[in-house]
Amino acid sequence: MRFLVYTRKTLLETARDWKLLVFTLLFAPCFVFILYGAYGGGNPAFNIAVYNLDRQAGGSHGAGIVQALKEAAYSNGDPQFRIVLHESGSEADSLSLDSSIKKLEKRKLDAVLVLTGDTSKVIQTAAVCERAGVLQAPYHIYGDPLNGRYALAAIYAAAEVDRYVQKMTPIRLPLTLDEQFVGSGVSLSDFDQLMPGLLVLSLLNVLFTAGASFIKEIEKGTMLRLNLSLLRPREMIGGISLIQLLLGLASFALTLSAARICGFEWRGSVVAVLLVAAVSLLAVLGLALISVSFMSSVFDVMTVGMVPYFLVMFFAGLFFPLTAIELFSIGDSAFRLNDILPLSLSVSALNQALFFERGVYEIHMELLGNLIVACLYFGAGLWLFRRRHMTSR
Structure with a gap:
């Protein structure tokens, strides 16, 4: 019951902060339309x-x-x-x-x-x-x-x-090219190739709404009141996390819908795509908890919070591949240095699910690696947040 009451409170507070809500929901979909206008949705001429x-x-x-x-x-x-x-x-x-x-x-x-x-x-x-x-x-x-x-x-x-x-002429080359495509075999435009990164970006934007929700209690000075109540830490963090999970999935769905309007087509597994999104959101929530553990206001989230936001955006390979050191490999799956960043494996998993029509089983190594990274970030964030802001518990 306490969990439901606090979840409802978090939902109402998130809805009241409509500017941040609109940013989280519509930034990535608007970016889709902007890039579609820039690339034209077709192959380069x-x-x-x-x-x-x-x-x-x-x-x-x-x-x-x-x-x-x-x-x-x-x-x-x-x-x-x-x-x-x-x-x-x-x-x-x-x-x-x-x-x-x-x-x-x-x-x-x-x-x-x-x-x-x-x-x-x-x-x-x-x-x-x-x-x-x-x-x-x-x-x-x-x-x-x-x-x-x-x-x-x-x-x-x-x-x-x-x-x-x-x-x-009768000139014939001694060797002829026999080109074989993998995946769907459909030629991908520059716009299509950006879609996995844009979808992951829609999840990364939850970093700000989640961070704001976590830090509001500290900024308003109500953490002491919560400490004196019967609300448990897991109920507080669980209520915020549930709302942010739903918000992230809504942003993800809007971004994918905007892409479909612009002509983006995919034939992969819906279950696989949603699983990647859900696990990725867990990693984003963990990153938000780690970030706000060293902050004291929503202003800090909106300013200092840009540092982890851009670090992940550029070094997790959301929009362009990075040459990274291979740490180890399991079977056909290689894990690289930048895979320790949240969302790095999400881009790889979405690429396979969207363009190569891979199901949950085919991307299970990426899902497992992503889940391990997400749990590590969420666990570290939970420990830091409780230690820094909920020590009286």
Whole structure:
């Protein structure tokens, strides 16, 4: 009965602090829509300027390569390139090439492809001559190595050029690529690949509401009154934890719903995803308890609490993978140094559940590791909180 009364009290206080409640529930879903607007929800289309000098020489294969680049598409039909074509060969085009190279530095273009005037001559010779390697003509690709998109743009463009040459000539490579996809086999956009991290972020935001709920009793000076009452520490912490667990799951569901609205699709186990979320929330609650053990006000939670928040966000691999030292491995599962942070294994488990259609059994090692880390954080937080703020008990 005391547990239910205190849980109801915590629920009402959480609802009254509507600004923090709105932040926890809607920050991650809003972030989903922002990133969808930035990435467009599809595969990246690379901006390439193509200078077809072959046309000035009277050749036709340069135009064929340009057409192949325009028709290049991902498995879902999204185009791979946005082509800016220059093929007059005039002096203005020479000046334009310098301008395009400057655009590479400003990231307005991802690559510049130059087809020389000998392109058609070489391809036509190779089509009728057995010794095709005797006559060669280069094609040039310019790019900024500091631009992460350049490498992919150059690889895709070179692959299309090679594919066109093999189609037009008897040249065949001794080895052919047989690509086999794992998981669902569906091509993932940049937006899709960010979703596990965004879902985990929705759980991490509970750090603030949980911390505020734990510290309010100390800030208001009501901890002594609770100490004199019959309310047990486990009932107080259990009541707060239950509300925060429900709040975290609600934020998780809203984030996933926002992603579905933006076209995100997954076919994994719902039970596995919910289990990962629940265990992750236990770790977040533990982190909140550890943090507020060294704080005395809600203001401290909102300011100093940003330190563990950003540490987990950046070093647990929520948005980009980190190279970490492998500590040990059990079977096929490797546990790395950054896995001792809460939510690190959550990202890995969600990746497998969402994109590889893994069930509870297939991700049981990640779940177990996540549960152990969560229990360690929650146990340490519980001990510290009781020692620092509930010593009279």
